[in-house]
Amino acid sequence: xxxxxxxxxxxxxxxxxxxxxxxxxxxxxxxxxxxxxxxxxxxxxxxxxxxxxxxxxxxxxxxxxxxxxxxxxxxxxxxxxxxxxxxxxxxxxxxxxxxxxxxxxxxxxxxxxxxxxxxxxxxxxxxxxxxxxxxxxxxxxxxxxxxxxxxxxxxxxxxxxxxxxxxxxxxxxxxxxxxxxxxxxxxxxxxxxxxxxxxxxxxxxxxxxxxxxxxxxxxxxxxxxxxxxxxxxxxxxxx
Amino acid sequence: xxxxxxxxxxxxxxxxxxxxxxxxxxxxxxxxxxxxxxxxxxxxxxxxxxxxxxxxxxxxxxxxxxxxxxxxxxxxxxxxxxxxxxxxxxxxxxxxxxxxxxxxxxxxxxxxxxxxxxxxxxxxxxxxxxxxxxxxxxxxxxxxxxxxxxxxxxxxxxxxxxxxxxxxxxxxxxxxxxxxxxxxxxxxxxxxxxxxxxxxxxxxxxxxxxxxxxxxxxxxxxxxxxxxxxxxxxxxxxxxxxxxxxxxxx
Ligand SMILES: Nc1ncnc2c1ncn2[C@@H]1O[C@H](COP(=O)(O)OP(=O)(O)OP(=O)(O)O)[C@@H](O)[C@H]1O
Ligand SMILES: [Mg+2]
Numbered sequence: 001x002x003x004x005x006x007x008x009x010x011x012x013x014x015x016x017x018x019x020x021x022x023x024x025x026x027x028x029x030x031x032x033x034x035x036x037x038x039x040x041x042x043x044x045x046x047x048x049x050x051x052x053x054x055x056x057x058x059x060x061x062x063x064x065x066x067x068x069x070x071x072x073x074x075x076x077x078x079x080x081x082x083x084x085x086x087x088x089x090x091x092x093x094x095x096x097x098x099x100x101x102x103x104x105x106x107x108x109x110x111x112x113x114x115x116x117x118x119x120x121x122x123x124x125x126x127x128x129x130x131x132x133x134x135x136x137x138x139x140x141x142x143x144x145x146x147x148x149x150x151x152x153x154x155x156x157x158x159x160x161x162x163x164x165x166x167x168x169x170x171x172x173x174x175x176x177x178x179x180x181x182x183x184x185x186x187x188x189x190x191x192x193x194x195x196x197x198x199x200x201x202x203x204x205x206x207x208x209x210x211x212x213x214x215x216x217x218x219x220x221x222x223x224x225x226x227x228x229x230x231x232x233x234x235x236x237x238x239x
Numbered sequence: 240x241x242x243x244x245x246x247x248x249x250x251x252x253x254x255x256x257x258x259x260x261x262x263x264x265x266x267x268x269x270x271x272x273x274x275x276x277x278x279x280x281x282x283x284x285x286x287x288x289x290x291x292x293x294x295x296x297x298x299x300x301x302x303x304x305x306x307x308x309x310x311x312x313x314x315x316x317x318x319x320x321x322x323x324x325x326x327x328x329x330x331x332x333x334x335x336x337x338x339x340x341x342x343x344x345x346x347x348x349x350x351x352x353x354x355x356x357x358x359x360x361x362x363x364x365x366x367x368x369x370x371x372x373x374x375x376x377x378x379x380x381x382x383x384x385x386x387x388x389x390x391x392x393x394x395x396x397x398x399x400x401x402x403x404x405x406x407x408x409x410x411x412x413x414x415x416x417x418x419x420x421x422x423x424x425x426x427x428x429x430x431x432x433x434x435x436x437x438x439x440x441x442x443x444x445x446x447x448x449x450x451x452x453x454x455x456x457x458x459x460x461x462x463x464x465x466x467x468x469x470x471x472x473x474x475x476x477x478x479x480x481x482x483x484x485x486x487x488x489x
Pocket of ligand 1: 043
């Protein structure tokens, strides 16, 4: 079976800063993968490269076997990204936003699925509200919804729970787990390590543009007996 | 195709939801030009055998078509870049050509709406006739398309609103003001006449005006050739920039 995501030797500079210093990763289909690391480790840069928002200096990235540069249309169709930055288009309400996003992916009538997403993200009552009038956490939920309109087999969530209340956080994880159970591959970055510990089957730890540890969550934890993922994280980073 | 239609529709909505500013305001500006210049010069000046106010209208219409086409694509892109919402159109699998077409056609639509608005508002106090509507349409379409594509380049290139303003003030404004909107270039000294022939906007205004009066400084076939050729160059340039991901996918 082709890997959901395959990243080979990706290098990216911003001026003289080496944001990615040769990253290689393979994420199998159906996995729940955690991409962890301190601020500035290069997680978002790697995700942006995968989404085609950035062109890496060298190396290759594939989504379900499709190169993100050469075969960008197929690669993008298969990928859903929840960006880290809280962005929105102030001209539209929630439902318009989701309909338009569906259209960009070539889907015309998507209201059934949109309703289901809204329901699961507890946004139904806000469907006709303008984006500008939503609270920060609600805007974040709409970003999650936008990433899901085209039912992408590979879903990347870049800190989806930052600024989101407890109730939604649990609702979101329930929804994401369900999607994972239905076969969607999930890639998650978060600074809440308990979340990663509870959800992720495999984890990559990044530091200064490199992957410094990559294993199943169980193996990572076993190497540091009696500790939490946070202990593993701290020890690995200080090695 | 659905991707194209959605982006096109979104771009139309974007300016239509604030039509008071994006369509109403430029119509008012053109009317003020007309009232002031018309009032001052109408008694004294005739160009191409028509009264000055009548002569002025087509030039003003075309100027607003061009400037608003430029303003629409450029401001849409820079706003999206500055707010970050540009990612919503960069993440989906929209082909470059559809991306280009959606921004350009929506910008041309705004230009034409403003142009039509100016025309409708001025028919009451000028004796304007339409001799050759197809020429009018062709020049508005290709001229608007050219400026819409330039607007895309400017919007993608600029990182801040003042950079976009510089593009507008130092390139777009001089090109349109020195193109014969307010005069026939044959009233200019020899040197300025020759210089005007290097300004593509001159051919747009002149050809557009031909459609109303059946008279122009240059034959409309030549003007249209120049305008279409310029459009083709900017079209090819914009498309290749989009394909390379210039500035958008750095
Ligand atoms: N557009 C950019 N221009 C210049 N430098 C950048 C740009 N984007 C990221 N960087 C730099 O690249 C490095 C990696 O940033 P990145 O956003 O990938 O980190 P991250 O792991 O996502 O961090 P965080 O946990 O804070 O989100 C940082 O040093 C950052 O300053
Ligand atoms: Mg990040």
